[in-house]
Amino acid sequence: MSASDLMTARSHASANAYDPFEDTRGPVGHATHFDVERIPGSLAGEPARFRKTIKPGVGADLLPMIHRENLLLMDMATRGLRHVAQSLEFTRDSSDTPFVVTTLDAGPSLNLWRDYDFLAEDDRSGAEGHAARSFLTPVVLARLLRHLLLALREFHGAGFIHCDIHAGNVCLPFERHAGPVRSVRPLFEQLRLIDFGHTLSARLNFEEPMRLDPAATESLRRVSPAFRAALHRDAESGRADAVRALDFRLDLYALGALASQFLGSMDGSGEPRGAALHAAMSASVDALLAQDCGAAAPEPGLHDRLLRPIDALLASLGPLDDGWLLPRKRAAATRAEPARETPLVGARATPMAPPVAAPIPAPMAASIAPPIAVDAAQAAAPAAAAVVPRPTGRRSALIAALVASALAVWAWQEDHLQSIVSILARPAGEAPPASPARTANPKTAAAASRATASAPVLSAREVDDQLNAMIEGAASGNWRQVEAAAHRISESAGSDGSTSPLLASGREAIEQGDYGGAAATLRLATAKVPADWQAWSALGYAALRRNELDAAKSALNRSLQLHPQDASAWAHLGEILALQDNAGASTATLQLAVYFSTQRARTLAHLRAPAPTLIAPEFQAVIQDMGRALDQVPLRKP
Amino acid sequence: MSSRLTPPGDAVTPLARHRVVPAPRRSVADWLRQQWALARRPRIESGWASLCGTGHERNQDAVLAAMPLFAVADGVGGGSAGELASSQMLAWCRTIQPADWHRPEALAAKLGEADAALASALERLSPGGRSATTFVGVWLRRSGRGLVAHVGDSRVLQLRPRSGAWEATRLTADQTYANLGEVPPVGSRPDDPARMVGVGAIGEPSVTRLHLRENDWLLLCSDGFHRFMSEPTLAALCKSEASVPLHGLAHQLAQAAVQAGSRDDISVLLVRRNPSGGARASFWLALAASAIAALALLASPCGWPSDPAGDVPAPPPVSAPSAADGAAPLSPR
Numbered sequence: 001m002s003a004s005d006l007m008t009a010r011s012h013a014s015a016n017a018y019d020p021f022e023d024t025r026g027p028v029g030h031a032t033h034f035d036v037e038r039i040p041g042s043l044a045g046e047p048a049r050f051r052k053t054i055k056p057g058v059g060a061d062l063l064p065m066i067h068r069e070n071l072l073l074m075d076m077a078t079r080g081l082r083h084v085a086q087s088l089e090f091t092r093d094s095s096d097t098p099f100v101v102t103t104l105d106a107g108p109s110l111n112l113w114r115d116y117d118f119l120a121e122d123d124r125s126g127a128e129g130h131a132a133r134s135f136l137t138p139v140v141l142a143r144l145l146r147h148l149l150l151a152l153r154e155f156h157g158a159g160f161i162h163c164d165i166h167a168g169n170v171c172l173p174f175e176r177h178a179g180p181v182r183s184v185r186p187l188f189e190q191l192r193l194i195d196f197g198h199t200l201s202a203r204l205n206f207e208e209p210m211r212l213d214p215a216a217t218e219s220l221r222r223v224s225p226a227f228r229a230a231l232h233r234d235a236e237s238g239r240a241d242a243v244r245a246l247d248f249r250l251d252l253y254a255l256g257a258l259a260s261q262f263l264g265s266m267d268g269s270g271e272p273r274g275a276a277l278h279a280a281m282s283a284s285v286d287a288l289l290a291q292d293c294g295a296a297a298p299e300p301g302l303h304d305r306l307l308r309p310i311d312a313l314l315a316s317l318g319p320l321d322d323g324w325l326l327p328r329k330r331a332a333a334t335r336a337e338p339a340r341e342t343p344l345v346g347a348r349a350t351p352m353a354p355p356v357a358a359p360i361p362a363p364m365a366a367s368i369a370p371p372i373a374v375d376a377a378q379a380a381a382p383a384a385a386a387v388v389p390r391p392t393g394r395r396s397a398l399i400a401a402l403v404a405s406a407l408a409v410w411a412w413q414e415d416h417l418q419s420i421v422s423i424l425a426r427p428a429g430e431a432p433p434a435s436p437a438r439t440a441n442p443k444t445a446a447a448a449s450r451a452t453a454s455a456p457v458l459s460a461r462e463v464d465d466q467l468n469a470m471i472e473g474a475a476s477g478n479w480r481q482v483e484a485a486a487h488r489i490s491e492s493a494g495s496d497g498s499t500s501p502l503l504a505s506g507r508e509a510i511e512q513g514d515y516g517g518a519a520a521t522l523r524l525a526t527a528k529v530p531a532d533w534q535a536w537s538a539l540g541y542a543a544l545r546r547n548e549l550d551a552a553k554s555a556l557n558r559s560l561q562l563h564p565q566d567a568s569a570w571a572h573l574g575e576i577l578a579l580q581d582n583a584g585a586s587t588a589t590l591q592l593a594v595y596f597s598t599q600r601a602r603t604l605a606h607l608r609a610p611a612p613t614l615i616a617p618e619f620q621a622v623i624q625d626m627g628r629a630l631d632q633v634p635l636r637k638p
Numbered sequence: 639m640s641s642r643l644t645p646p647g648d649a650v651t652p653l654a655r656h657r658v659v660p661a662p663r664r665s666v667a668d669w670l671r672q673q674w675a676l677a678r679r680p681r682i683e684s685g686w687a688s689l690c691g692t693g694h695e696r697n698q699d700a701v702l703a704a705m706p707l708f709a710v711a712d713g714v715g716g717g718s719a720g721e722l723a724s725s726q727m728l729a730w731c732r733t734i735q736p737a738d739w740h741r742p743e744a745l746a747a748k749l750g751e752a753d754a755a756l757a758s759a760l761e762r763l764s765p766g767g768r769s770a771t772t773f774v775g776v777w778l779r780r781s782g783r784g785l786v787a788h789v790g791d792s793r794v795l796q797l798r799p800r801s802g803a804w805e806a807t808r809l810t811a812d813q814t815y816a817n818l819g820e821v822p823p824v825g826s827r828p829d830d831p832a833r834m835v836g837v838g839a840i841g842e843p844s845v846t847r848l849h850l851r852e853n854d855w856l857l858l859c860s861d862g863f864h865r866f867m868s869e870p871t872l873a874a875l876c877k878s879e880a881s882v883p884l885h886g887l888a889h890q891l892a893q894a895a896v897q898a899g900s901r902d903d904i905s906v907l908l909v910r911r912n913p914s915g916g917a918r919a920s921f922w923l924a925l926a927a928s929a930i931a932a933l934a935l936l937a938s939p940c941g942w943p944s945d946p947a948g949d950v951p952a953p954p955p956v957s958a959p960s961a962a963d964g965a966a967p968l969s970p971r
Contacts, residue, residue, distance in 0.1 A: 077704050078702070078704040078707070078732055079702070079725075079728060079729040079732060080700045080701060080702030080709070080711075080725055080728035080729065081725060081729075082697070082700060082721070082725060147696075150696065150718055150721070153722065153763060153764070154721070154722060154725050156763075157722065157725070157726055157729070157759065157763045158725070158726075158729045159729075189690060189695060189696040189697060300761065300762050300763075300765050301762075301763065301764055301765040301766075303763070303764070304763075304764050304765070304767075307718075
């Protein structure tokens with residue numbers, strides 16, 4: 001490490017610009033409200049030092065939260081906790097803003113790990129037959145869950161409750177291979193918890209209510225019902241009495257939500273016992289999600305009880321392979337899931353940077369975009385303007401030349417000239433045809449092409465008929481019919497799995513409560529990648545929250561045509577149907593939502609969340625009428 | 639000029655002057671930056687490393703380095719229970735009031751309560767875990783005076799630089815069955831710890847006084863380290879690597895124990911008392927001289943030539959550099 005390197009303060013504008021496995025000088029963090037930068041001037045051999053500061057433009061109302069976190073970090077630093085990122089100093093900058101200096105020796109967050117695929121080092125030479133796997137294999141998930149439970153046991157034993165466990169707040173360090181190969185090995189036993197802005201302590205009392213937004217979508221995912229109710233009570237009273245009465249089980253629930261999220265994207269390929277492992281992990285996740293703060297005190301040794309089945313599962317797997325892994329960053333379009341921040345009360349009015357997105361050349365956008373009904377207010381939205389800049393002059397010519405070159409190469413290589421001509425010749429407003437399955441994996445591509453060749457191609461009307469058949473099947477309890485119809489749709493017009501780079505921006509806007517901005521961004525996302533069912537689904541949700549029921553229904557219908565197993569689309573469709581006084585169909589779609597949910601316990605908890613909730617009262621009535629019958633919906637085989 | 643500059647690394651330790659490796663040529667800016675970094679060092683400095691042994695999946699040692707307490711606990715127990723005992727022991731140390739930090743009798747009495755407190759906490763968190771921990775801790779004042787407390791076979795060594803070699807003095811006596819003259823139970827060895835916290839075997843915690851002079855070092859370690867590193871070897875390693883910052887040196891020492899064959903968890907905590915002046919004196923002296931020279935220049939009446947006709951505008955006033963100019967020095971901690 002040269003002196004000039006040390007003098008260079010490093011910061012990264014976005015998580016996308018940062019590669020923790022390339023950076024040999026330790027990780028740098030990111031958050032919505034904070035910047036983490038390297039402090040220059042360290043001597044060689046000393047641990048790197050970082051400074052965490054509030055981003056410019058973030059309101060000063062967050063300062064009490066920073067003070068609170070500093071106090072907690074000081075308390076934690078004197079307790080020898082293994083799983084807390086070590087903090088060095090607590091001080092203020094020249095503008096009297098407090099900041100934390102930390103070694104941040106924690107490693108990349110789990111969100112960052114999930115942005116990579118990994119190739120076992122043994123497979124490096126033989127590319128044939130060895131595909132890179134996602135980080136979350138069944139064994140990795142089991143190990144993560146075990147070590148997280150042990151970390152929480154220690155953390156809770158020292159009198160702290162984290163209150164904000166999610167993938168962005170858990171860091172997993174790694175060991176770097178000493179040789180020239182860039183391979184790494186995750187150090188599960190050293191994982192670290194970070195971000196104590198909402199942490200409760202048995203010794204430090206705070207009067208101010210917690211800033212966690214209980215009504216945000218993200219809270220509905222990972223905040224337990226009792227915790228959410230306490231947050232609401234505190235918001236009304238202006239004090240922190242209700243949350244201070246809670247216990248550590250709210251962290252266990254959040255851990256269950258995290259594990260449930262991971263379970264949904266677990267990569268079981270090449271795992272002979274995939275189904276059995278999935279079932280075992282599902283049971284552990286359900287046990288975690290069943291934890292919540294109640295009237296009774298938590299039972300002694302609760303962590304150990306939850307650990308036992310995971311330990312047994314790991315023991316049954318035999319010796320674990322701790323080999324070196326070669327990381328490969330995924331393309332932005334195939335990221336597992338966008339990083340989620342903690343939603344804060346009052347943070348919605350915070351001036352945020354416009355969503356960053358790949359610019360779309362105007363002529364190309366016009367040629368591929370179906371007609372979008374954009375009202376005047378949305379058309380004038382600055383965010384939308386930022387997403388699609390209008391290149392002019394020399395820049396346009398350059399972009400046009402680049403696009404033309406790319407198309408020419410594509411046409412030459414893939415003999416797609418006819419497709420290009422048809423796209424360019426298509427009149428504006430005509431929807432593009434469903435694209436054939438595209439995948440980088442030749443084996444998958446071959447399988448997909450075989451499947452497409454053998455499956456009958458359904459017309460749009462026939463796909464809708466199959467969706468109706470799914471609803472009828474759910475209403476009559478004929479789940480075989482549901483599966484058959486879903487299979488036919490998937491075979492005929494299923495999504496190729498491609499996602500738009502704008503999807504993350506749209507989801508972020510939804511989490512901020514900016515449904516108008518989200519709808520505009522997601523319309524562009526669906527225009528750019530019409531086969532992105534997730535974007536259609538999110539667009540439907542945004543339109544639903546804007547009370548644009550017809551637009552919402554249309555978008556959700558498109559999502560289901562592409563991916564009939566989309567549980568959230570079924571749930572939101574159910575809400576629309578309930579709002580349109582079609583309780584019968586709403587009940588059936590609600591059952592479909594539960595049936596296809598990969599995180600049933602969490603879905604049910606979300607649907608049955610007590611008021612205030614974003615769910616329309618009409619749909620709440622439908623849910624209430626269903627009662628425990630929802631629990632009887634059969635489990636779908638993974 | 640560069641031959642007169644302080645060699646790279648840790649100039650606070652006098653032994654760094656005896657380095658045989660020739661110092662590379664460094665610029666004045668490098669020297670200033672290094673001096674600034676050294677000037678910012680605290681009076682009591684520490685660095686530690688803790689490695690998981692090959693015999694465990696998780697490290698059962700716990701380390702705490704937060705003034706005034708520097709401590710190492712070595713957990714013992716089946717499964718994952720040992721790690722809980724060691725971390726709970728360190729967390730419990732926070733309950734000791736400042737009034738007891740410097741009175742040996744009071745500290746010993748307080749540590750005597752740790753056994754029941756730890757057993758109760760472990761029963762709540764992990765019932766039936768059957769875990770305990772050895773413990774060594776130093777409550778240190780900035781003056782270098784303090785108390786050393788220990789239970790079991792974790793150790794504290796005091797390293798003192800001498801002219802030719804370093805002198806390593808053991809401040810604790812291992813409370814093993816052999817040393818205490820007790821018969822080990824079936825399945826135990828004579829050199830296993832006979833005293834531990836958490837299972838009713840704490841005995842009389844040993845508390846002794848300590849005086850750490852300037853440039854003295856303390857080394858706290860678990861048995862996974864000291865069983866494989868003799869004191870002369872350790873002193874030689876510390877002497878030869880004194881220029882490495884403590885954090886890095888602690889890692890080197892831990893790795894040396896691994897190479898020597900240790901399969902147990904290894905924890906090494908180094909503490910050093912830096913001199914109040916030491917290598918920093920030259921920096922402060924240079925800074926003061928520069929400030930005096932600048933003031934003298936500003937106060938001198940012949941700073942700018944004046945025009946008798948008065949038709950040449952006066953030069954702009956010299957303003958202090960602001961942070962926005964990027965010329966301001968680094969702000970102190």
